[in-house]
Amino acid sequence: MKFTRKAKAQWKGSGKEGKGTLTTGSKVLENTQYSFHTRFEDGEKGTNPEELIGAAHSGCFAMQLSFLLNEAGFTATTLDVDATVKFEDGNVTHVLLDLKGDVPNIDSKQFIEIANNAKAICPISKLLKADIQLEAKLL
Structure with missing residues (x-):
């Protein structure tokens, strides 16, 4: 069995102050927010690579x-x-x-x-x- 799946990330701004979105081919994630704060701190709504x-x-x-x-x-x-x-x-x-x-x-x-x-x-x-x-x- 062979298949491919796609996901897309978009980032705007600097590493610490910037923000990004993640979208999967299935659209389960669609422009889902992620940022320095959602990755390294708590409290802001969004996801992060490690959680995914x-x-x-x-x-x-x-x-x-x-x-x-x-x-x-x-x-x-x-x-x-x-x-x-x-x-x-x-x-x-x-x-x-x-x-x-x-x-x-x-x-x-x-x-x-x-x-x-x-x-x-x-x-x-x-x-x-x-x-x-x-x-x-x-x-």
Whole structure:
């Protein structure tokens, strides 16, 4: 399977005082605001690259895990994945994927084994150079 996706960023002004917008090809994000303040401070409405990486990573991982569970004969009732992206000194250094899964008829050992495999082969995991940690809990 091959496909491409597109997104667009527009920035106006200096790094600290400027502002930008992000638009995705699907238009889920359309002229969504981002700025120095939304990236490095809190309080202003808008997004930031690290938040978007967290959304992409948690979504990709959850879908990959669902496929692997299906291959093993299981179907998840729910997979909740929180991604915490750590930014330090100009680099994304760490991503914590916090997984809570409700998967009928699977034991905890097999669930964690499949989850770790999903973490390793998820396309966004493979894209990132950061340390990626997984905490998994079967409900």
